[in-house]
Amino acid sequence: MDLLGFIIILVKVLVVFAATMLTVLVMIYLERRVSAFMQGRLGPNRVGPQGLLQPIADGIKFMMKEDIVPAGADKPIFILAPAILLIPALMTFAVIPFGSDITLFGRQIPLQVADVNVGILYVLALTSIGVYGIVLAGWSSNSKYSLLGGLRSSAQLISYELAMGLAVVSIILLSGSLKLNDIVADQQGYLFSWNVFKQPLAFIIFLVAVYAETNRLPFDLSEAEQELVGGYHTEYSSIKFAMFFMAEYANMITAAALTVTLFFGGWDFPLVDESSLGILGTVLSVCSFILKMGFFLFLFIWVRWTFPRFRYDQLMKLGWKVMLPLALFNIFITAGYLTVRALV
Amino acid sequence: MAIITKSYEPTFWDKLYFPALFKGLMVTLRYFFKRKVTIQYPEEKYIPPDGYRGLHRLNKYSDGRIRCVACEMCSAACPVDCIHIIPGPSPWDEGKERYPVRFDIDLLRCIFCGFCEMACPEEAIELTEIYDFSDLTRENLLIDRDGLLEVYELTKNKNYYSQTKKSEKSET
Numbered sequence: 001m002d003l004l005g006f007i008i009i010l011v012k013v014l015v016v017f018a019a020t021m022l023t024v025l026v027m028i029y030l031e032r033r034v035s036a037f038m039q040g041r042l043g044p045n046r047v048g049p050q051g052l053l054q055p056i057a058d059g060i061k062f063m064m065k066e067d068i069v070p071a072g073a074d075k076p077i078f079i080l081a082p083a084i085l086l087i088p089a090l091m092t093f094a095v096i097p098f099g100s101d102i103t104l105f106g107r108q109i110p111l112q113v114a115d116v117n118v119g120i121l122y123v124l125a126l127t128s129i130g131v132y133g134i135v136l137a138g139w140s141s142n143s144k145y146s147l148l149g150g151l152r153s154s155a156q157l158i159s160y161e162l163a164m165g166l167a168v169v170s171i172i173l174l175s176g177s178l179k180l181n182d183i184v185a186d187q188q189g190y191l192f193s194w195n196v197f198k199q200p201l202a203f204i205i206f207l208v209a210v211y212a213e214t215n216r217l218p219f220d221l222s223e224a225e226q227e228l229v230g231g232y233h234t235e236y237s238s239i240k241f242a243m244f245f246m247a248e249y250a251n252m253i254t255a256a257a258l259t260v261t262l263f264f265g266g267w268d269f270p271l272v273d274e275s276s277l278g279i280l281g282t283v284l285s286v287c288s289f290i291l292k293m294g295f296f297l298f299l300f301i302w303v304r305w306t307f308p309r310f311r312y313d314q315l316m317k318l319g320w321k322v323m324l325p326l327a328l329f330n331i332f333i334t335a336g337y338l339t340v341r342a343l344v
Numbered sequence: 345m346a347i348i349t350k351s352y353e354p355t356f357w358d359k360l361y362f363p364a365l366f367k368g369l370m371v372t373l374r375y376f377f378k379r380k381v382t383i384q385y386p387e388e389k390y391i392p393p394d395g396y397r398g399l400h401r402l403n404k405y406s407d408g409r410i411r412c413v414a415c416e417m418c419s420a421a422c423p424v425d426c427i428h429i430i431p432g433p434s435p436w437d438e439g440k441e442r443y444p445v446r447f448d449i450d451l452l453r454c455i456f457c458g459f460c461e462m463a464c465p466e467e468a469i470e471l472t473e474i475y476d477f478s479d480l481t482r483e484n485l486l487i488d489r490d491g492l493l494e495v496y497e498l499t500k501n502k503n504y505y506s507q508t509k510k511s512e513k514s515e516t
Contacts, residue, residue: 302373
């Protein structure tokens with residue numbers, strides 16, 4: 001790899017990392033503001049204009065707090081757990097294409113940090129590593145509430161990862177590739193070429209599973225504060241707690257980006273051929289991607305303040321008895337359709 | 345044994361849950377755009393309804409004489425004994441002969457029940473709409489006769505909170 005190529009990769013990594021962290025901050029602000037608005041309140045509006053600096057104030061507060069390691073905790077794992085959760089959450093975004101190719105310095109640069117040809121497997125693998133952070137945090141805290149939170153989280157992940165994976169399989173069947181770029185390319189053209197319209201059932205299953213994966217309401221059983229105090233992060237304080245917090249939002253951002261990529265044409269702006277418009281097309285595609293992602297991030301908050309939490313047995317029943325058969329059924333139909341199309 | 349009676353049989357549409365979920369989302373979205381109920385306190389002030397029992401005041405006649413005749417009915421009615429009155433001869437020629445030389449209310453003891461107001465034969469003591477009179481020392485919360493008369497001047501037009509808002513606006 002030449003020097004320019006290396007610099008380009010480095011810049012892309014930095015930009016994506018900075019953008020993700022910035023979106024985390026914006027999400028923390030929006031979570032509080034939107035939740036307040038939905039409850040008829042105003043929410044934080046004192047720090048900076050319209051309270052925009054609130055997440056920074058929160059961050060400073062977290063750093064100033066005393067860092068407590070409970071007695072009897074498994075110290076190395078206790079310290080490692082938040083990192084195990086946060087790092088994969090930030091790494092997942094690497095394979096997501098967030099815009100059409102851009103031509104700079106006489107070379108074509110794809111707006112994607114790494115074009116891995118097993119992109120979707122990479123994403124699924126990393127999101128599964130993230131749960132180790134939760135389980136280890138729960139286990140190493142030496143607290144029954146944390147342990148229960150961690151256990152719930154792992155059980156939840158196993159039951160929902162299956163349905164999620166199977167929903168993704170039907171997308172892979174359609175596009176014939178695990179590469180996220182190919183999946184995006186497959187959805188270009190007219191509006192109804194987006195996968196939501198081809199695979200509505202897979203979309204619904206995926207969306208529900210994503211909420212379970214990111215431990216958000218109505219599936220936030222691993223941190224159900226009414227039952228488990230704080231769940232897996234009960235014993236955490238200071239910057240370590242902030243890391244769990246950031247990881248949760250980073251996971252949400254990745255999940256939203258993945259939903260957009262798999263089902264809403266990625267950076268595709270309907271009815272426009274981005275590659276023919278040059279730099280304007282790239283800007284348009286990035287804006288379209290951000291807009292779609294923003295909607296799904298808003299949906300995360302919106303859903304949180306609308307639906308009550310599932311009971312644990314209901315969660316399991318939904319995962320194994322409803323989502324899994326539905327996802328299998330969907331694959332069956334998709335595969336059948338493809339076989340018939342190939343024969344005719 | 346409990347007998348379970350089903351009030352209705354859910355249809356297929358109900359069992360899908362999605363229409364109900366969508367309805368729920370619309371409810372929260374409606375609230376998202378609704379007017380907010382928050383009163384941003386130091387800038388905006390809540391205006392209490394008529395009959396609110398806040399800080400006390402001593403009423404005056406239009407010519408400036410104190411209505412109170414120091415009959416001590418209020419201090420007798422007071423369930424927590426927070427009103428202390430020392431009566432004296434009135435300095436004015438016309439009207440009543442008695443008036444309060446001292447009229448002290450311990451606001452820390454007061455429970456704002458309004459019994460003093462009801463007991464008063466001269467309609468001299470009244471509770472006003474003022475609710476934000478907290479202070480840093482106990483001494484500052486012992487209000488005397490002149491203080492109570494000052495409260496009257498502040499509240500006689502029944503617009504304590506609406507007028508302070510206006511004057512704050514004109515300052516800025």
